[in-house]
Amino acid sequence: MKRTIENVESQFEMFQIINEDGEIVNQEAMPNLSDEELKELMHRMVYTRILDQRSIALNRQGRLGFYAPTAGQEASQLGSQFALEKDDFILPGYRDVPQLIWHGLPLYQAFLFSRGHFHGNQMPEGVNALSPQIIIGAQITQAAGVALGMKKRGKKAVAITYTGDGGTSQGDFYEGMNFAGAYQAPAIFVVQNNRFAISVPVEKQTAAQTLAQKAVAAGIEGIQVDGMDVLAVYAATKDARERGINGEGPTLIETLTYRYGPHTMAGDDPTRYRTDDLDNEWEKKDPLVRFRKFLEGKGLWSEDEENKVIDQAKEEIKAAIKKADEQPKQKVTDLISYMYEELPSNLKEQMEEYKEKESK
């Protein structure tokens, strides 16, 4: 009898292009990006790191609501988004606000989403994305549907959805991959394995040695990527996208990454389940540090340039918060009017009631 489970993970060796010291270790896989594009990637990562720091501060001041910190995951988030075109459709999880912003969601709307203001979820025309999903894994079956819709309409575009390691334990994760596989729909499933589902380490979530190997059961392509290496994430996503639009089916991308901060700002204290040693080990892999070294080696980046990005980010964040503050307050009548295309009679009654109250 042949045993199959041993060494499955050996097929899923981590794909890396630049190492922790910023050196190219896989020249063959180097994506064909111009100097400007390389700098743009760095720009976005620095900007997003500042946005994360400011968002945490704003949350502590009571000026933002729900917030899931992103520091540590910039390469996974932004490297994958950078491989997309405008027509591609993003179905994010709740930590994936940066991808939405770089896909076209104005910053002030991202802040409104955090505050639970409906305008934060009103995607501008031409921004192909859903709002961040809160139910773990629910976006994954929907991604299969979006991809199917694109295929039916003959669009050369993909649906890309994000979840964490925790999301891979949901039935929806398998169902979504299996569906997309059965229809060879152009979907990309990105699993940002940041090692913890809130407090439960990935080793306690599954007996699988890698999360990428979960693609095998669905019969789709799976790859494990160094999620701290922005070029590796970019290259893997670009490849998945091309295969998707060429009718070669969906891909599961597992990115190995780490969130430096708490799960969310709603009272999580990671010191209860993570050690300093582990934090230090991952901080050495930091995506910004290694990419900065890589760019400096090519003479493409300097402290001056970095400071310019930081200043720009701070200015824009300030302006966006101001704009968010200026948004009209939500009214009960607004909320009622968004329930159905046409108001049913019971809501018409409620509408009249609140119109009167709001007019006073």
Added chain:
Amino acid sequence: MREITYLEAVREAMSQEMRENKDVFILGEDIGVYGGAFGVTRGMIEEFGPERVRNTPISESAIAGTAIGAALTGMRPILELQFSDFITISMDQIVNQAAKLRYMYGGKGKVPMVLRTPAGSGTGAAAQHSQSLEAWMTHIPGLKVVQPSTAYDVKGLLKAAMDDDNPVIFYEHKLLYKTKGDVPEEQYSIPLGKADIKREGTDVTIVATAIMVHKALEAAAELDKEGISIEVVDPRTLVPLDTDTIVESVKKTSRLVVVHEAVKRGGYGGEIASAIAESDAFDYLDAPIKRVGGKAVPIPYNPELEKAAVPQVPDIIEAVKETLNKRITTHA
């Protein structure tokens, strides 16, 4: 007019719409050459092909999630769940996703999908394939819930459901599939939220849903022989509910019996009774409102016990008579 079955009316409504609108497609288990668990989609894959009559894996959560994803990108999916009991498996997608997206997106997203599914007992399908769980769906703001009782209604209501930009849960009753009625050949729409008076009468109002409409009509015919005049009101859609028609009927008859196959406790009959208690019609009541519903048991496999678990014509007749014999007395 031409007579066809309820089942044929469902199929015709879908086929005509699919010829008109390329964005409409069906997905579900075994809906291709097999024709669906009850044969509703038989012949459709031959006309529309496997991309528009899409067989799915046994994966209810993904069927619903995929329909939502497709709907969000402008398609108009119809999903068929083989048995309405399986809504339980797709519950997150229906309740937390489809029902809420329009609201959460500030009106800038819509989920125009129809979830068609056969419900009810009477086929010997036992505890996990025979339930009437529609009250759950009526509790969720953002959904519309339809329960057609005749071939004519099912065609017109399905057209309205397919045209609707909100998610619609469309319950077809298994035992009604073979019932026949006059159905126009052309497309027509019956607005969601419009009740239908299936029989006019003056002594007692019976509000009945789905197959219970027919049992109520049988009971009314029996009672007519005894000189008791029954008005039978079929709400047709539970959400939105046409409260006005029910209120007007009760004002006329002053007596109300509510009948559904679903378990009485927590059933939609409670909502109808409450709507009357809150309305002008309350003052007109000459007797307490009577609810007739299924027993609080799983549906048995044994055919005799299966019948005993849900209301039958004699139960309705008895309830009407109790209502007529009871009077609301004013205590001094």
